[in-house]
Amino acid sequence: MKHATLLAACVCAALASPLAAKDIQLPPDAVQLKPSPLPGYAKAQANCTMCHSAEYMRMQPPSAARPYWDAMVHRMKTVFKAPVADEDMPEIVDYLARTYGNEQPK
Template identity: 35%
Template sequence: MRTSLLLAGLIGLLLARPALAGEDTITLEDGQGREVVEQNCAACHSLDYIVMNSPFLDRVKWEATVKKMIGTYGAPIAAEDADTIVGYLAAHYGKP
């Protein structure tokens, strides 16, 4: 019985490992503003949202997205940080 519980626990940990890794698997491209993006955006959601949405967003759409995060969802992002975030996302994760 004890061995079965131990085995079940180990299997559970192995299955949960990707979920536990979470942000460790997402590394944003190096560049000016990356730390501001990581600090502000990851406070509310996983950074994989940036990578997943990047094929669809240009600078104008990233700007609208950041404004939506602040206005609609109440993200506590300072104006200067919002500009930095948009600049970083447009440069590294924006459509041409």
């Protein structure tokens, strides 16, 4: 009888040990560009997210018109040396204006 009590005490102590699974929280993924069927989407993914996340696009005013985005893409290239090919710029600007600017579908 004594032995059984001792055994029970041991099992309880083992179960109470702090082996509970740790709750691991990963940081949220970096903000991704909004998906779009426009050809500029893939080009923006390839050219515009290696230095900063798409958070920067999302923070721009939704009233921003096409020339604003055009200037932005050119600024990224001339000021920050973004490796954007000149021929890719119109499609990237088109994607940005229609996805983040004032040409978004209502």
